[in-house]
Amino acid sequence: xxxxxxxxxxxxxxxxxxxxxxxxxxxxxxxxxxxxxxxxxxxxxxxxxxxxxxxxxxxxxxxxxxxxxxxxxxxxxxxxxxxxxxxxxxxxxxxxxxxxxxxxxxxxxxxxxxxxxxxxxxxxxxxxxxxxxxxxxxxxxxxxxxxxxxxxxxxxxxxxxxxxxxxxxxxxxxxxxxxxxxxxxxxxxxxxxxxxxxxxxxxxxxxx
Amino acid sequence: xxxxxxxxxxxxxxxxxxxxxxxxxxxxxxxxxxxxxxxxxxxxxxxxxxxxxxxxxxxxxxxxxxxxxxxxxxxxxxxxxxxxxxxxxxxxxxxxxxxxxxxxxxxxxxxxxxxxxxxxxxxxxx
Numbered sequence: 001x002x003x004x005x006x007x008x009x010x011x012x013x014x015x016x017x018x019x020x021x022x023x024x025x026x027x028x029x030x031x032x033x034x035x036x037x038x039x040x041x042x043x044x045x046x047x048x049x050x051x052x053x054x055x056x057x058x059x060x061x062x063x064x065x066x067x068x069x070x071x072x073x074x075x076x077x078x079x080x081x082x083x084x085x086x087x088x089x090x091x092x093x094x095x096x097x098x099x100x101x102x103x104x105x106x107x108x109x110x111x112x113x114x115x116x117x118x119x120x121x122x123x124x125x126x127x128x129x130x131x132x133x134x135x136x137x138x139x140x141x142x143x144x145x146x147x148x149x150x151x152x153x154x155x156x157x158x159x160x161x162x163x164x165x166x167x168x169x170x171x172x173x174x175x176x177x178x179x180x181x182x183x184x185x186x187x188x189x190x191x192x193x194x195x196x197x198x199x200x201x202x203x204x205x206x207x208x
Numbered sequence: 209x210x211x212x213x214x215x216x217x218x219x220x221x222x223x224x225x226x227x228x229x230x231x232x233x234x235x236x237x238x239x240x241x242x243x244x245x246x247x248x249x250x251x252x253x254x255x256x257x258x259x260x261x262x263x264x265x266x267x268x269x270x271x272x273x274x275x276x277x278x279x280x281x282x283x284x285x286x287x288x289x290x291x292x293x294x295x296x297x298x299x300x301x302x303x304x305x306x307x308x309x310x311x312x313x314x315x316x317x318x319x320x321x322x323x324x325x326x327x328x329x330x331x332x333x334x
Contacts, residue, residue: 127236131321
């Protein structure tokens with residue numbers, strides 16, 4: 001019979017021959033019962049404490065990871081830059097395609113002055129250029145898809161920021177290695193070539 | 209049967225550059241009576257103002273998509289018989305089937321060449 005059951009705990013009480021329960025037997029039984037209950041409570045308390053400690057570690061780790069992630073910095077710095085760069089790529093692509101189309105249309109007008117036998121093969125080549133220009137729509141749409149994805153990431157990061165407003169600020173980031181100083185400037189943000197030429201004109205090479 | 213090269217064609221795309229490319233390719237194919245619209249709503253208005261013999265439309269446009277334009281054209285008793293070609297990067301089978309169900313006459317996947325454009329136009333105009 002198990003000592004954990006009521007029968008088990010009552011065992012010492014049945015040791016009296018005359019059927020009476022002695023004070024000593026009762027004392028021993030109660031003390032055993034109390035000891036077992038204390039052991040059980042201590043065991044449960046240790047288990048709960050371990051679970052709570054584990055939960056606290058997970059929460060602390062999640063907060064640390066979120067702090068490292070720095071959602072606001074990711075949004076303001078990296079996502080905004082990525083969006084701007086992709087916008088610029090799409091714009092440059094469109095501008096380049098229109099330049100090519102301008103040149104093709106000018107050539108078409110010139111070809112009209114040629115006699116038919118010579119014009120045909122040249123027009124066929126021009127058609128190939130027009131066909132090649134239709135590629136421009138594909139990367140444009142791909143870029144739009146990437147921008148949509150970035151906007152979704154931005155939305156999720158804003159949600160994280162709202163959920164963890166109380167997070168302490170991330171320490172300033174160490175200087176990052178850069179493959180370029182600033183990379184190509186976005187339209188309207190860089191220095192125009194004319195200004196660069198003028199600047200170089202004002203600072204002539206003294207060795208000349 | 210020869211195809212009438214002077215048939216009025218409406219091309220619809222929200223990318224002006226793409227409109228320009230399609231117009232240039234049509235010119236190479238001797239289709240010179242070409243008008244354009246940069247969205248579905250404008251296209252629908254133009255179609256109701258003047259008779260066109262063919263619509264060549266992109267799918268991905270806002271606020272009215274090419275598919276919505278196609279459905280509006282097919283639902284309009286005055287416009288329902290106009291041949292309609294979808295020119296799009298959407299090449300998934302379900303897209304093609306949706307266009308077919310809506311009554312598209314032909315479907316060109318971008319990027320495309322002049323020969324494909326000629327073949328599809330002649331197929332719907334013959």
